[in-house]
Amino acid sequence: MWQQILPGLRLKVFMTVLLGVIYPLAITGICQVLFPYKANGSLIESGGKAIGSELIGQNFAKPWYFQPRPSAAGNDGYDATASTGSNFGPTNQNLIKRVQTSIEKFRKENPDYTGSLPADLLTASGSGLDPHISPASALAQAPRVAKARGIGMDEANRLISRFAEKPDLGILGEPRVNVLLLNLALDREYGGR
Amino acid sequence: MTSLGIAQIALFYVLILVCVKPLGAYMATVFEGKRTFLHPALRWLEVLTYKVMGVKPDVEQRWTQYTASLISFSIFGFLIVYLLERAQAYLPFNPQNFGTPNVTPDLAFNTAASFITNTNWQSYSGESTFSYLVQMAGLTVQNFASAAAGIAIAIAVVRGFARQEQRTIGNFWADVTRATVYVLLPLSIISALFLCSQGVIQNLKPYTTVTTVEGAKQTIAQGPVASQEAIKELGTNGGGFFNANSSHPFENPTPLTNMFQMFLIFLIPGALTYTFGRMVGDTRQGWAIFAAFSVMFLIGVFVCYGFEQAGNPILGKLGIQTASTAGQAGGNMEGKEVRFGIANSALFTTVTTDASCGAVNNAHDSLTPIAGLVPMFNIMTGEVIFGGVGAGLYGILLYCIVAVFIAGLMVGRTPEYLGKKIEQKEVKMAMLAIIATAVSILVFSGITSVIPFAKNGYWNAPGAAIANLTNNGPHGFSEILYAYVSATGNNGSAFAGLSANTPWYNLTLGIAMLMGRFLFLIPLLAAAGSLAAKKKIPVTSGTFPTHGPLFVGLLVGTVLIVGALTFFPALSLGPIVEHYLMQSGRIWS
Numbered sequence: 001m002w003q004q005i006l007p008g009l010r011l012k013v014f015m016t017v018l019l020g021v022i023y024p025l026a027i028t029g030i031c032q033v034l035f036p037y038k039a040n041g042s043l044i045e046s047g048g049k050a051i052g053s054e055l056i057g058q059n060f061a062k063p064w065y066f067q068p069r070p071s072a073a074g075n076d077g078y079d080a081t082a083s084t085g086s087n088f089g090p091t092n093q094n095l096i097k098r099v100q101t102s103i104e105k106f107r108k109e110n111p112d113y114t115g116s117l118p119a120d121l122l123t124a125s126g127s128g129l130d131p132h133i134s135p136a137s138a139l140a141q142a143p144r145v146a147k148a149r150g151i152g153m154d155e156a157n158r159l160i161s162r163f164a165e166k167p168d169l170g171i172l173g174e175p176r177v178n179v180l181l182l183n184l185a186l187d188r189e190y191g192g193r
Numbered sequence: 194m195t196s197l198g199i200a201q202i203a204l205f206y207v208l209i210l211v212c213v214k215p216l217g218a219y220m221a222t223v224f225e226g227k228r229t230f231l232h233p234a235l236r237w238l239e240v241l242t243y244k245v246m247g248v249k250p251d252v253e254q255r256w257t258q259y260t261a262s263l264i265s266f267s268i269f270g271f272l273i274v275y276l277l278e279r280a281q282a283y284l285p286f287n288p289q290n291f292g293t294p295n296v297t298p299d300l301a302f303n304t305a306a307s308f309i310t311n312t313n314w315q316s317y318s319g320e321s322t323f324s325y326l327v328q329m330a331g332l333t334v335q336n337f338a339s340a341a342a343g344i345a346i347a348i349a350v351v352r353g354f355a356r357q358e359q360r361t362i363g364n365f366w367a368d369v370t371r372a373t374v375y376v377l378l379p380l381s382i383i384s385a386l387f388l389c390s391q392g393v394i395q396n397l398k399p400y401t402t403v404t405t406v407e408g409a410k411q412t413i414a415q416g417p418v419a420s421q422e423a424i425k426e427l428g429t430n431g432g433g434f435f436n437a438n439s440s441h442p443f444e445n446p447t448p449l450t451n452m453f454q455m456f457l458i459f460l461i462p463g464a465l466t467y468t469f470g471r472m473v474g475d476t477r478q479g480w481a482i483f484a485a486f487s488v489m490f491l492i493g494v495f496v497c498y499g500f501e502q503a504g505n506p507i508l509g510k511l512g513i514q515t516a517s518t519a520g521q522a523g524g525n526m527e528g529k530e531v532r533f534g535i536a537n538s539a540l541f542t543t544v545t546t547d548a549s550c551g552a553v554n555n556a557h558d559s560l561t562p563i564a565g566l567v568p569m570f571n572i573m574t575g576e577v578i579f580g581g582v583g584a585g586l587y588g589i590l591l592y593c594i595v596a597v598f599i600a601g602l603m604v605g606r607t608p609e610y611l612g613k614k615i616e617q618k619e620v621k622m623a624m625l626a627i628i629a630t631a632v633s634i635l636v637f638s639g640i641t642s643v644i645p646f647a648k649n650g651y652w653n654a655p656g657a658a659i660a661n662l663t664n665n666g667p668h669g670f671s672e673i674l675y676a677y678v679s680a681t682g683n684n685g686s687a688f689a690g691l692s693a694n695t696p697w698y699n700l701t702l703g704i705a706m707l708m709g710r711f712l713f714l715i716p717l718l719a720a721a722g723s724l725a726a727k728k729k730i731p732v733t734s735g736t737f738p739t740h741g742p743l744f745v746g747l748l749v750g751t752v753l754i755v756g757a758l759t760f761f762p763a764l765s766l767g768p769i770v771e772h773y774l775m776q777s778g779r780i781w782s
Contacts, residue, residue: 004258007246007366008265012273012338014245015373019337020330023378024420027385031395031419034386039395041413041443043403050403053413055392055442058405065407069531073437080413081320081400083437085528085556087690089668090505091775093782095527095559099508116514118521119504120531123513126440126556132531136520171200173448174522174534183406 044180052180056080057131060183063109064148066133066141068179069120070102073128085126099123112143132176135164149190159185194495194502195517198536202494205452205540206487209459213483216460217467223375224348224368224468226250235374242370250370253361256722259349260715262365263342267309267711270338274305277331278323287324288399295322303699308335310710311343311581313425313432313551313685314702316694320414320435325397332432333421337381340428340461341372343583346714347465348472350587353721354611355473357729362721376461377428384423384457391453392446395419418443426457429581431551431685439541439554440530451537451554458550462486462579465586473611477740482589485748489578490547493567498539500564501525507778525564528556539564546571549581551685558663558672558688562775565688566768569675572682574756575630575713581683587717589748593739594623594720596751600737610739612729619723622716629712631759633681633705638674638763646697653697661698663690666781667774671767676702681709 031039042054052058057068059078071077072086088095102122121137142156163182167173222229243250254262277284278301282292296304300316307314308331319328345368352362389395395417402412418434422444425431431438439445439454463483470479502524504515517523522534529538538555545552546568557568571578577588593610598620601608608615646653655661662669672688679686680702687693693702738744 004254004261004365005265007248008262008267008269010246011242011266011366011369012269012334014242015338016273016330016334019373019378020334023382024329024333024417027382027389027420028395028397028417030386031389035389038392039389039419040398041394041396041401041415042392042446043401043413050401052403052405052411053442055446056411056413057442058407058411059409060407062407078411080411082318083320083414083435083441084318085437085440085559085689087556087558087663087688088527089558089664089671089688089690089771090507090525090527090561091666091668091771091780092664093780096507096511096780099511099513103511103513117512119514119523119526120521120529123508123525123527123529125530126528126554126559127435127437127442127530129437129442130530130532131442134521134531136518139520167197168447168449171197171204172452173532173537175520176531180406187406 044184054178054181055131056129058180060179063144065183065186066138066145066179069130069133070098070122070124071128071130072124078129080129083127083129085128086124110141110144112147113140115140131178131180133179135160135175135177138164138177138182145186149186151190159189194498195536198498201452201536202498202540205455208456209463212460213463213467216464217479218471220376220464220468221471223371224472226367226371229375231375231379235379239370239374242374243366246366248364248366250364250367252364254364255361256718259362259365260718263346264711266338266342266365266369270309270335271305274308274331274335275301277327278304281324281327284324284326286326286329286397288397289324291322291324299696299699300694303703306703306706307685308332308430308432309339310683310706311339311428311430311549311584312680312683312706312710313430314680314687314706315432315436315685316699316702318436319433320416325416328421328434329417333424336421336424336428336430336432337373337377340377340424340430340582341369343581344372344376344461344465345369345583346718347583347586350590350717350721351469351472353724354590354613356725357727359725362718362725377424380427381423384427384453385419387453388422388450389419391450393419393422393450394443414443423457425552426454426550427461429458429462429548429550431545433552439552440556445554448532448537451533451541454552455541455544458544458548458552459579461582462548462585465583469586475740478611481740481745484745485589486579488745488749489574489752490543493547493571493578494540494543497543497564497567498536500561501539502535503561505561506776507780510778525559525561528559530554542568543571545686546684547578547580549576549584549682549684551679553686556689557675557686558690562668562768562772565671566764568686569671569678569764569768570756570760572678572684573634573760574752575627576682576684577752584683587714591623591626591717592748592752594619595627595755596744596748597737597739599751600747606735609730609736612732613724613727614730619720622720625716626713627755630681630709633708634677634760635763637677637701637705641673641677641701642670651696653695655692655695658697661692661695664781667767667771668781671771674763674767677705680705683709
């Protein structure tokens with residue numbers, strides 16, 4: 001019987017070295033050489049300091065910035081060490097209340113937008129770190145941002161359409177706008193606050 | 194449903210379809226021990242592995258020896274993961290200094306059981322619990338090992354049908370080694386590099402703290418993700434590096450990586466149907482199983498997609514748009530990422546629960562009730578819709594035994610499958626496997642729904658087991674049911690509102706995983722042993738053909754009816770009643 005059992009120990013130790021140490025370290029080495037920007041988290045720098053990751057959403061509350069979706073990650077949202085969704089089911093009162101509060105806040109902050117509310121804008125993402133909003137959600141905030149910055153609506157809309165990404169390869173996924181990149185462009189073109 | 198959404202589902206299916214034959218044929222060659230085009234590059238590694246183990250790959254094993262080897266392989270895996278977890282504070286590659294208090298004995302047990310059974314249920318949150326060493330040398334290794342073991346068992350079961358009058362079903366060590374060296378490792382290397390090129394991170398740095406545009410501090414978790422991500426999908430493991438799994442932008446940054454990950458999940462389970470056909474000498478038999486998989490998959494995906502796109506009528510009444518328009522996806526976006534939208538989330542949900550993967554790119558807990566029923570029912574079938582790598586094939590072969598048995602009863606003939614008489618022993622073993630999993634799911638869910646515990650006690654600090662729920666009413670019951678379904682089915686996805694990191698949940702879920710894996714596959718290996726010893730009967734005009742649409746229909750019917758009969762009462766208390774209450778606007782505090 002030992003003949004059937006002992007190889008298990010030897011194989012597991014061998015696999016731990018090969019697949020648990022050599023394989024991931026080799027991949028790390030190759031990726032650090034070939035794709036250093038991506039492998040290290042697609043970090044965006046400004047003035048020599050990292051200000052965020054292109055792929056990770058961050059909080060924006062000021063009226064002159066486009067705002068991301070609600071986030072359940074961490075206490076204040078967009079905590080990139082605590083990714084999570086709300087895990088509220090569709091009949092959970094907490095979900096309904098949270099959405100109601102968000103709607104009231106949105107309507108108050110965006111009095112000039114009277115259209116309907118895009119599905120993604122006031123719902124929380126699964127990761128809590130969603131870097132995107134839909135183009136419709138960006139357009140819904142455009143009047144507020146334009147007013148706060150003293151720029152024309154056409155300026156704001158032009159910027160949104162410049163940053164609206166189409167589905168990958170023309171077919172995969174959804175059209176979307178990266179909130180961080182859009183806001184950085186705003187600061188670049190019309191000055192930071 | 195949008196035309197773009199339907200087109201993406203169709204594209205996904207076609208991608209899988211075109212890979213079935215080439216990869217399936219390749220794997221058949223690998224497991225027959227023949228030379229493949231990768232031998233010049235990798236043969237040395239195979240030989241080295243045999244040397245390290247001290248085994249002769251061509252010495253065959255009986256089913257009992259094969260099973261003993263499998264169990265030894267699993268136990269040592271369990272021990273290594275357990276020890277690495279508990280000792281992480283004293284080991285290298287731990288830049289965040291995660292200590293041992295994070296990893297209680299019950300959590301370490303649960304995680305070790307989870308990763309050796311190819312479940313990858315996660316009671317913990319990766320980015321705040323485990324060092325890079327545990328993720329690499331503990332979890333990544335088991336991703337390979339449990340997947341290779343699954344493939345090995347499937348091949349052994351297939352040999353049971355393919356052989357006649359033999360007492361052995363192959364050599365476990367050779368099968369595991371070949372699955373790792375010639376299938377899993379090369380595909381993982383390519384996939385990891387591709388994923389990293391698209392934005393999946395791969396580094397060993399401490400977490401990065403940045404000052405955001407508005408001046409706040411944001412700490413961003415890092416880690417060797419791509420190397421684990423590749424095998425996580427390819428081996429249908431599903432354990433995320435991060436808590437949010439494949440919805441996390443560092444695990445799954447773009448719709449392209451999303452499609453690629455779904456492709457990896459179905460790749461091997463799909464191709465194994467062809468391997469099966471090849472090994473039993475009739476590829477039509479393999480295509481029949483592939484057709485049965487496809488029918489059940491497509492039903493699930495469109496039910497899930499339809500209900501998610503319809504959205505949550507309660508939010509609709511508040512003014513949230515549920516219809517899809519040019520600039521936004523509509524539907525139920527709670528728990529979903531904008532880049533994936535409704536179609537890719539529904540597709541991923543169906544794929545990951547058909548195959549026993551359990552990676553998620555959206556929060557299953559936030560699905561609308563019927564859309565949430567789809568993943569639950571997929572797992573309840575015993576993970577036989579494509580299924581886990583290997584596990585799907587041996588699972589569906591078990592249902593083939595049941596299906597021909599039922600057909601035999603209807604016409605009063607001794608049932609046969611692939612020229613083998615299906616007799617008492619095989620049917621008993623098949624029923625044992627089905628009943629063991631049903632018992633695990635229903636008994637554990639039932640007890641957990643009612644069991645009281647002292648508040649702040651050891652077993653469950655929040656109090657009664659239902660105090661750990663995020664949602665109340667029928668959705669709360671769904672959270673509990675989903676947990677035991679997922680553990681027993683070795684899936685690993687969750688209605689994650691359930692806080693499962695307490696001794697009660699960690700232990701019961703861990704036991705459910707072990708039952709679901711071993712009480713399912715040991716009876717099956719026993720059946721394979723008995724089948725291998727039988728003589729093949731020649732095909733006559735009275736033989737029921739098992740490659741035509743009639744058999745595909747019978748097989749699909751058997752899977753659906755066995756699942757429905759076993760679980761309908763439980764499902765009606767959870768998602769089904771919630772669906773009607775949601776339609777009438779009822780909410781739960």
